[in-house]
Amino acid sequence: MPVINSLAALAPEMAQWRRWLHRHPELEFDLPVTSAFVAEKLRGFGVDEIHEGIATSGIVALIRGRGEGPVIGLRADMDALPITELTGKDYASENEGKMHACGHDGHTTMLLGAAKYLAETRNFAGTVALLFQPAEESGGGGEVMVREGVMERFGITEVYGIHNAPNVPLGHFYTTQGPLMAAVDTAWVTVTGKGGHAAQPQDCTDPVPAIAAMVTALQTIVSRNLYPMDELVVSVTQIHTGSADNIIPEDGWFCATIRSFTPAVRDLVAARFREIVQGVAAAFGVSAEIRYERGYPPTINDAEKARFAAGVAREVAGEDAVRDNFGREMGAEDFAYMLEARPGAYLFMGIGPGEGLHHPGYDFNDAAAPYGASFFARLVERALPFG
Incomplete structure (x- = not known):
């Protein structure tokens, strides 16, 4: 069964919602305008309950079916990114330095479309919990919602989400059973030596070559400490030091992102990172201060739920448009x-050609919204059959 007819007909209205959200991006937990828009739409759809102010600006809305049954959670993230938009669209961001560059405006719209359909038809036995989440990009709003007890409070037994994928054919889905996305950790290192005149290096303790040696040596974690069949990325993404061409700086700092899939690898990297940095610092006669933060854990699909979700996607998109053994990727996601907290699955959905995620020229393809909304709606009807 392809895209649901009523949701295909709803496409122009969903595009209006999405473009309104696109014009009004907000960051992290501070989403008063976005949350108010979502809550207003949900009230208009006639959902049974709306719970606001979860994780500051998140919303949980409940839709009850025609009979008793479990509770399924469907999640959409609502926050934008601190990026200046360069699309030139007539619905471009009106909030300077903020932009929906990851398609969360589209995710929110797809879940709203599914909510409208499910509230009208209620062709299922059980309850749908619509999870509109803040702060996916930064702040871990998903973790905050879980800590605040949304799974227990609303009796959620399984949970699903989707993310748009630029440059994947429109309406195609892909996922995998088990680990899908990596854990992400971040390290900041401040290196302190003794500054002075660049023409008199003998009177200084230069932090620059120490930082350079650390950055190079850290790559040996992947090449020489890791079992070759494991997956790991250690990327130094920033180096900051110095103020003039004739001054040896007093200090400098760099930061790195670390992506992995298993607790053992995560612990190995954390230990080796500290050992390498402190060892190089001692060799160069500088001091090093390390701040190493554990971030989002790996996104791990329940194998059975991933197979089920892929089957639902095939109903919407067709047999040849779904891959459920796509493999892992090193991005991270606070879903x-x-x-x-609960078994479930996360999938990617193609939106056709365009700029990539987090690019100032990115824009969500409104033609994709009926596919995502239909996926959410069919998933509920298949997981909670009525009659």
Whole structure:
């Protein structure tokens, strides 16, 4: 069964919602305008309950079916990114330095479309919990919602989410059983030596070559400390030091992102990172201060739920448009916290050609919204059959 007819007919209205959200991006937990828009739409759809102010600006809305049954959670993230938009669209961001560059405006719209359909038809036995989440990009809003007890409070037994994928054919889906996305950790290192005149290096303790040696040596974690069949990324993404061409700086700092899939690898990297940095610092006669933060855990699909969700996607998109053994990728996603709390699955959905995620020229393809909304709606009807 392809895209649901009523949701295909709703496409122009969903495009209006999405473009309104696109014009009014907000960051992290501070989403008063976005949350108010979502709550207003949900009230108009006639959902049974709306719970606001969860994780500051999140919403949980409940839709009850025609009979008793379990509670399924469907999640959409609502926050934008601190990026200046360069699309030139007539619905471009009106909030300077803020932009929906990851398609969360589209995710929110797809779940709203599914909510409208499910509230009208209620062709299922059980309850749908619509999870509109803040702070996916930064702040871990998914973790906060879980910590605040949304799974227990609303009796959620399984949970699902989707993310748009630029440059994947429109309406195609892909996922995998088990680990899908990586854990992400971040390290900041401040290196302190002794500054002075660049023409008199003998009177200084230069932090620059120490930082350079650390950055190079850290790559040996992947090449020489890791079992070759494991997956790991250690990327130094920033180096900051110095103020003039004739001054040896007093200090400098760099930061790195670390992506992995298993607790053992995560612990190995954390230990080796500290050992390498402190060892190089001692060799160069500088001091090093390390701040190493554990971030989002790996996003791990329940194998059975991933197979089920892929089957639903095939109903919407067709047999040849769905891959359920796509493999892993090194991006991270705080939906991981929800999958730690309850079994479920996360999928990617193609939106056709365009700029990539987090690019100032990115824009969500409104033609994709009926596919995502239909996926959510069919998933509920298949997981909670009535009659």
